[in-house]
Amino acid sequence: GENVEQHPSTLSVQEGDSAVIKCTYSDSASNYFPWYKQELGKRPQLIIDIRSNVGEKKDQRIAVTLNKTAKHFSLHITETQPEDSAVYFCAASSTSNTGKLIFGQGTTLQVKP
Amino acid sequence: EPEVTQTPSHQVTQMGQEVILRCVPISNHLYFYWYRQILGQKVEFLVSFYNNEISEKSEIFDDQFSVERPDGSNFTLKIRSTKLEDSAMYFCASSGVNEQYFGPGTRLTVT
Numbered sequence: 759g760e761n762v763e764q765h766p767s768t769l770s771v772q773e774g775d776s777a778v779i780k781c782t783y784s785d786s787a788s789n790y791f792p793w794y795k796q797e798l799g800k801r802p803q804l805i806i807d808i809r810s811n812v813g814e815k816k817d818q819r820i821a822v823t824l825n826k827t828a829k830h831f832s833l834h835i836t837e838t839q840p841e842d843s844a845v846y847f848c849a850a851s852s853t854s855n856t857g858k859l860i861f862g863q864g865t866t867l868q869v870k871p
Numbered sequence: 872e873p874e875v876t877q878t879p880s881h882q883v884t885q886m887g888q889e890v891i892l893r894c895v896p897i898s899n900h901l902y903f904y905w906y907r908q909i910l911g912q913k914v915e916f917l918v919s920f921y922n923n924e925i926s927e928k929s930e931i932f933d934d935q936f937s938v939e940r941p942d943g944s945n946f947t948l949k950i951r952s953t954k955l956e957d958s959a960m961y962f963c964a965s966s967g968v969n970e971q972y973f974g975p976g977t978r979l980t981v982t
Contacts, residue, residue, distance in 0.1 A: 792970060794914075801962065801973040802914060847914060856902045856966055858916040858927055 760785045762850050764862025771838050772870050779865045781848035782830040788850040791824060791831045792859065796845045805846075806833070838869045873897045875974035877963050883980045884953055892948045892977045894963030903946045904964040904971065905938065907931070914962065920946065953981045 761784040771777050783791075789810040794802035808815045808822045808831065815822050819838075824831040835842055845866050849859040876895045884890050896903050905917040918928040918938055925938065937949045946965075950957055958981045963974040 794973075801975050803973070804970045807970060849914075856921075858904070858919050858929070859906075859914075859971060860916065861914040863913045 760788075760850075760852075760860045762848060762860050762862040764848050764865060766865060767863060768866045768868070770868045770870065773838060773840060775838055777833075777835045777838050777842070777867055777869075779833045779846055779848070779867075780830060781832070781850075781862050782828075783850040783860070784829070785850065785852050785860075786829065787852040788829075790851040790853075790857075791822070792849050792851075793820075793822060793833050794847045794849065794861075796847060796864075798844075802847060835867075838867075840869050840871050843867055843869045875963055875965055875972050877961075877974040877977050879977060880975065881978045881980070883982060886955060886981055887952055889949065889951050890953060890979060892950075892961050892963075892979070894946045894948075894965075894974055895944050896946055896963065896965030897967070897972055898944070900965035900967045900972075902926075902966045902971075903938075903940070904966075905948045906962045906964060906973075907959040908962065908976075909959045917948075917961075950979075953979075955981050957981050 764781045792807035795805045796802045819836045821834040845864045847864050848862040851857040878893045903920040906914050908914045918932045919926045939947050960976045962976045964971045
């Protein structure tokens with residue numbers, strides 16, 4: 759069935775360093791890949807998304823890359839700050855943004871000051 | 872900025888009881904969803920709803936669950952005969968032409 763694998767499960771970086779989180783998906787029909795940030799006890803919030811017709815997208819310190827051939831996509835956070843500490847989830851959908859999202863297991867990012 | 876809202880924020884119920892979780896999606900959105908997140912685990916899709924009917928449901932969404940849009944604003948998830956393993960955070964989401972927006976969640980505790 760549809761599956762999204764996410765690595766690593768935990769990531770600790772020093773403030774100012776970069777962080778990279780990787781996901782792979784199984785459904786080759788997937789065409790929409792959002793990333794959500796979830797702070798403790800709060801709702802998931804979209805931070806960036808990418809569609810299958812694009813290989814890379816950037817928004818300030820956050821970028822996402824997509825390799826459709828290899829069926830993997832990655833989140834890159836540069837110049838990390840303590841407020842970036844949270845759980846990050848990747849997700850995939852085969853019906854663009856209106857279809858169900860299949861989530862990865864999550865990465866707990868800790869940014870040490 | 873419009874937000875998805877959910878009530879209650881926390882619901883405690885006894886095993887075997889029925890619960891109704893309520894959501895008010897963003898007003899001009901047409902697609903609605905329920906997800907759940909067991910503590911410390913990933914977010915799991917339950918059901919999607921469009922044009923007043925279920926468009927897709929997961930294996931988790933069995934006969935114990937039902938959804939309804941009783942009026943033009945509310946979207947509800949009913950869980951009949953709750954079990955201990957139903958304890959989780961339940962998120963409602965809605966989408967229009969862009970991203971799915973999540974509500975703050977209802978923490979359901981079954982004792």
